[in-house]
Amino acid sequence: xxxxxxxxxxxxxxxxxxxxxxxxxxxxxxxxxxxxxxxxxxxxxxxxxxxxxxxxxxxxxxxxxxxxxxxxxxxxxxxxxxxxxxxxxxxxxxxxxxxxxxxxxxxxxxxxxxxx
Numbered sequence: 001x002x003x004x005x006x007x008x009x010x011x012x013x014x015x016x017x018x019x020x021x022x023x024x025x026x027x028x029x030x031x032x033x034x035x036x037x038x039x040x041x042x043x044x045x046x047x048x049x050x051x052x053x054x055x056x057x058x059x060x061x062x063x064x065x066x067x068x069x070x071x072x073x074x075x076x077x078x079x080x081x082x083x084x085x086x087x088x089x090x091x092x093x094x095x096x097x098x099x100x101x102x103x104x105x106x107x108x109x110x111x112x113x114x115x116x
């Protein structure tokens with residue numbers, strides 16, 4: 001899992017981070033989490049929980065979050081409730097990447113609101 005935190009690049013398992021590791025850099029998290037077994041959903045939810053108010057998460061995720069399984073439906077509803085966006089990426093977007101994959105992907109953007 002590769003995560004870009006503001007202007008730093010750190011490779012780690014996001015779900016094992018308790019927040020202390022990310023304290024100075026919680027305005028922007030760019031993520032490409034593992035897709036297997038809906039792990040990407042767990043990673044994106046956790047990344048959002050680490051953000052400061054007015055922070056942003058941008059993540060590449062597996063297009064399978066569009067399916068009808070409960071976890072995927074709940075995630076889409078959560079993104080909608082946060083006024084986030086889900087954008088389908090072109091098929092084959094990562095076929096010619098360093099680690100080639102034919103998996104279809106989406107881009108999710110979530111902004112945390114200003115503190116009340």
